[in-house]
Amino acid sequence: MDISKASNFERFIFQMTGSDGIATSGLWQTLGETGQFDLRSLQPHAWARVQESGMVSGRSTHANRLETIRDLDQRYRRVIDTHTADGVCIGRRYLEPGVPMICLETAQPAKFEESILEALGRPAPRPPGLEQLESLPQRVQNISQDVEALKRFIEQHALQ
Structure with missing residues (x-):
């Protein structure tokens, strides 16, 4: 399970950079290109905040x-x-x-x-109230990739 680019991790890094979107974007670009980034060398102030936060990490298989x-x-x-x-x-x-x-x-x-x-060796229990959800008929409606078309669809079908 590769969650190295998880959105909650990105939000954490954003906070550690002092809400610096440009710095966070740069770190994510480095992560995308190399598979890692070194916060200590690239953002020493952010690294200090991480240490102060008490955040720890690890790896599981x-x-x-x-x-x-x-x-x-x-x-x-x-x-x-x-x-x-x-x-x-x-x-x-x-x-x-x-x-x-x-x-x-x-x-x-x-x-x-x-x-x-x-x-x-058994399926996970379904959340209460959703036990029969998978047996209900599915409805699919294809719409164009257009924000206005999506808005119209929601307006027309929201109360059904």
Whole structure:
């Protein structure tokens, strides 16, 4: 799972640069071209803010994700998604005795059907109220790639 260009990470970097859009754009361009950027050398003030923030990071593998999903399911009867599993896996590496850690769910497990099936051998539960959603008929309406056409479509169909 490559989330190196995740929008929430970009927002974090934007805040660390002092809300400098040009600096953030430059970092993202470097990331796109080289697969990385070095905040320490390119934006030393931003790097200082990162250090002050207490933000930490880590890496987890697909196997780590699956094991974390299984572990939380077995211990707490809680099915988590793959992104949350990454957070829990990495968070556990930074646990300190006597210091509670909270890990917030980042997505619905049902969005990651293949990984949940692989981890647990069963599909992810559907969110309450959406259990039958997939069995309902699907409606598709093609419209032109035009903002005004989209606005008209929304106006005509919003209250149906």
